[in-house]
Amino acid sequence: MGLFWSLAPAAMERPYQRLVPRSTDAPMKVEVLVHQGHSPPGAMPGPVVAKTEVERWFMAPGVRRIRLKEGVVRGSLFLPPGDGPFPGVIDMYGDEGGLIELRSGLLATRGFAALSLPYFDFEDLPKVMKELKLEYFEEAARFLQRHPKVKGPGVGVIGTGKGAELALSMITFLPEVVAAVSISGCSSNTVADLHYGEMTLPGLRFDMNKAKATTIKEALAKWEEKNGQKASEAKEVKLYGQVPPVEKMDESLSTLVNCEKLSLSTNCIERIANLNNLKNLRILSLGRNNIKNLNGLEAVADTLEELWISYNLIEKLRGIRVMRKLKVLYMSNNLVKDWGNPLQEKYASSDQKNSWIEEATKRVPKLKKLDGTLVVKEEEEEGAEGAEGGEGGEGAN
Secondary structure, eight states: OHHHHTOOOOTTSOSSOOSOOSOSSSOEEEEEEEESSOOOTTSOOOOEEEEEEEEEOSSOTTOEEEEEEETTEEEEEEEOSSSOOEEEEEEEOOTTOSOOOHHHHHHHHTTOEEEEOOOSSSTTSOSSOSEEEHHHHHHHHHHHHHOTTEEEEEEEEEEETHHHHHHHHHHHHOTTEEEEEEESOOSSOBSSEEEETTEEEOOBOOOGGGSOOBOHHHHHHHHHHHHTSOGGGOSEEEOOSOSSOBOOOOGGGGGOTTOSEEEOOSSOOOSOOOOTTOTTOOEEEOOSSOOOOOTTGGGGTTTOOEEEOOSSOOOOOTTGGGOTTOOEEEOOSSOOOSSOSOOTTTTOSGGGTTHHHHHHHHHOTTOOEETTEEOOOHHHHHHHHHHHHHHHHHHHO
8 A cells, every 4th residue: 555655754753664564453543643834854744634544354243263273283273254266376475484364364354264374483384484394284285175164276375475486386396285476585595494305495595605795985976976065965875775784884874974864774783883073973873783892982982862772682781870961762673681671581570671761761861762762751740740739839829
């Protein structure tokens, strides 16, 4: 839907989010607002003049979901209302793993008996995708083919990403599978070896040592050509998602003396470096890289107000205390264990749910927002109450 794929995050919203809920039980609700005037990128929108809420349901009334544990096969079977029989489809997703049921619910709504089939990182299935056996998918196809609600003689399969590769392998080797749909899949078997009896399809792998990365100098040259201005004079520079990716924050960054907002997200950077000359930097985005620690941030400790560093490999938060002006910190999906984000293991219970924010604000006193949540300290609450009391007194007089 053009309304959704063309959207960009608003200035106050959290970026890198997908409109893909995990549950089929409740609708996806999207509030659409129309603001007065035109808001340039990064600006706060004007007053709301109209709004509505759009709901998308993933299962029609009468669709049945049956959790499956049949032999070695795991997943969920979605059956349309009625007696059937219905055409059968196996539904698989990519290397994110787990059980994803949304498309199966939609297929069942349209009259298909759909089997949502996970193949790793679910229940007692392997936790990681090291190697796969086609016999697992063969058993799933035979189960679906023999189900009394499924119309034969064969079944179809639809897959996305790695699931698409498996769909092509299934229709190649399994007689039970008579149709396949590949969405964003490779024409070869990749990453994990696929075994079938005595046959093995090796997983094609890539060697990053043979790939030539993009340097900061090259990325800046591309940016200047695209934007028609010198990077050394710009206040905002976006070098995210370079192809091939940036691997090092090299000395070319020192030319960005006027930069206030720098984005290097979605690359392959392992270490924060060469920020010494960025004396005006207020916002730094390093999400979706391979960064393991926060060393190097001390160079911008006196100016940095926002740090976006989600989806990295950070284990410890040494270096964060030197950030004297930091107000906004996004660092979900890292490996922090001491006091970190999200502290799911240590602070999972409801009576400790605020401990993460409390621990973070102790170390970063000026923090105003943490992972999208506004941070309100006790002294601020007291101040607000005092202000309200004063206003009330004046009003009474």
